[in-house]
Amino acid sequence: MIVYGITRADHPVPQPAPPGLGHPPQPVYLVRFGPLSAAVSCPADVGVLGDQEAVQHLDLLQRLLARGPVLPLRFGTVAPDEDAVRTEVLVPLVEVMPQRLDAVDGLVELRLDVDEEEQSALQAVLRGSPVADRPTPDALDERIRFGQEIAELIVQRRQQQAEEILSELQPLARSDQPRRRHGGAADPVLSWAFLLAADDVETFDAAVARLRRARPELAIEYVGPLPAIDFIEFPTGNRTSAGERADSFAGTGRWGWGSDSDEHKGDDQS
Amino acid sequence: MTVASRPINRAPQPSSLADVLDVVLDKGIVIDAYVRVALVGIEILTIDARIVIASVDTYLRFAEAVNRLDLQPREQVAGLPGLMREVTEGTARHKTSGALGGLKDTAEEVVGALRGTPSEERRGRDLPAGREAPAERRGGKKG
Numbered sequence: 001m002i003v004y005g006i007t008r009a010d011h012p013v014p015q016p017a018p019p020g021l022g023h024p025p026q027p028v029y030l031v032r033f034g035p036l037s038a039a040v041s042c043p044a045d046v047g048v049l050g051d052q053e054a055v056q057h058l059d060l061l062q063r064l065l066a067r068g069p070v071l072p073l074r075f076g077t078v079a080p081d082e083d084a085v086r087t088e089v090l091v092p093l094v095e096v097m098p099q100r101l102d103a104v105d106g107l108v109e110l111r112l113d114v115d116e117e118e119q120s121a122l123q124a125v126l127r128g129s130p131v132a133d134r135p136t137p138d139a140l141d142e143r144i145r146f147g148q149e150i151a152e153l154i155v156q157r158r159q160q161q162a163e164e165i166l167s168e169l170q171p172l173a174r175s176d177q178p179r180r181r182h183g184g185a186a187d188p189v190l191s192w193a194f195l196l197a198a199d200d201v202e203t204f205d206a207a208v209a210r211l212r213r214a215r216p217e218l219a220i221e222y223v224g225p226l227p228a229i230d231f232i233e234f235p236t237g238n239r240t241s242a243g244e245r246a247d248s249f250a251g252t253g254r255w256g257w258g259s260d261s262d263e264h265k266g267d268d269q270s
Numbered sequence: 271m272t273v274a275s276r277p278i279n280r281a282p283q284p285s286s287l288a289d290v291l292d293v294v295l296d297k298g299i300v301i302d303a304y305v306r307v308a309l310v311g312i313e314i315l316t317i318d319a320r321i322v323i324a325s326v327d328t329y330l331r332f333a334e335a336v337n338r339l340d341l342q343p344r345e346q347v348a349g350l351p352g353l354m355r356e357v358t359e360g361t362a363r364h365k366t367s368g369a370l371g372g373l374k375d376t377a378e379e380v381v382g383a384l385r386g387t388p389s390e391e392r393r394g395r396d397l398p399a400g401r402e403a404p405a406e407r408r409g410g411k412k413g
Binding site for chain 2: 006054055059062071072074075076088089110113122136143146147150154186201205208209221222225226
């Protein structure tokens with residue numbers, strides 16, 4: 001049986017129940033213990049868990065999220081039977097999870113990834129700047145230093161853009177926080193998560209639409225609603241190595257290296 | 271304000287696999303007791319084996335980009351040399367458009383600079399034809 005996420009025991013599952021992963025796909029249902037439940041499905045064969053299945057897993061969580069708080073279980077978690085789900089999954093979580101789920105009841109996470117085409121940013125910072133009149137040095141170390149000066153201008157520009165965007169959006173959200181490292185030469189303008197009431201999503205939509213109109217030079221990816229994973233305190237020991245992985249993403253950014261030799265990251269540039 | 275009246279503003283899911291995995295893998299709750307509950311193998315093309323040479327690469331790309339930009343108010347460099355430089359750069363830009371092109375270009379620059387091959391050409395950077403020499407750059411790529 002495949003386990004997808006944790007919800008409250010009284011969580012209404014959409015009807016007809018959405019199909020889960022595996023072969024043949026079986027409907028998702030809840031295994032309950034006390035105030036908690038785990039969303040599971042029980043296919044004969046788990047099958048391959050690949051890229052598409054990851055997207056499907058997220059899709060299931062989002063369908064559940066539409067009817068109440070849900071927190072994802074790590075993709076690929078399986079159990080032999082309902083009893084194992086209760087004793088191994090729900091029992092250890094029953095102390096803390098109900099409060100955490102209550103805390104994000106009615107709240108969703110929206111993500112905003114903002115970047116600017118390199119040429120556009122360069123044009124903007126170099127136009128009228130004395131740097132633009134200097135020839136690019138020949139020696140490698142001088143070229144690096146020269147590029148570093150330009151990078152500083154670019155970073156300044158991005159920081160200013162980020163501050164302006166945040167000052168417009170932060171007042172609309174309950175909470176917000178960065179999702180990637182900012183401020184480096186290869187970092188995006190903004191990669192941010194916002195927590196807000198599901199009822200306020202439309203207002204936020206309108207603000208992002210205004211932002212898009214006002215700043216056509218920016219590429220804005222706006223995603224949600226997602227489970228409020230960036231705003232939940234997980235019980236210690238139940239958290240994946242999220243920190244490490246997040247760091248490995250943070251260093252890559254979307255400028256150049258990101259689209260090399262990796263089909264999937266290509267999507268990133270949209 | 272109807273959905274149909276304007277282009278899609280918000281996507282339900284991230285367009286990149288990395289961001290999907292951020293939700294279902296990185297941030298997903300892990301069950302410690304692996305006695306009966308297990309994590310089955312996940313077959314996803316690894317996306318975290320990435321190169322982190324980012325900074326120097328970026329700096330070099332920026333440095334080189336200065337020469338390629340069309341910055342409007344630059345009367346100082348007008349006149350014949352400036353004009354010719356623009357012409358040659360116009361052709362060079364074709365080959366390096368897009369992030370990937372720029373990347374290759376930079377990589378070749380580094381390789382070239384380490385080998386010291388282009389320095390002779392570059393010393394004559396006032397001569398417009400010398401510094402962009404795309405053919406020579408393509409040659410540097412082979413190594």
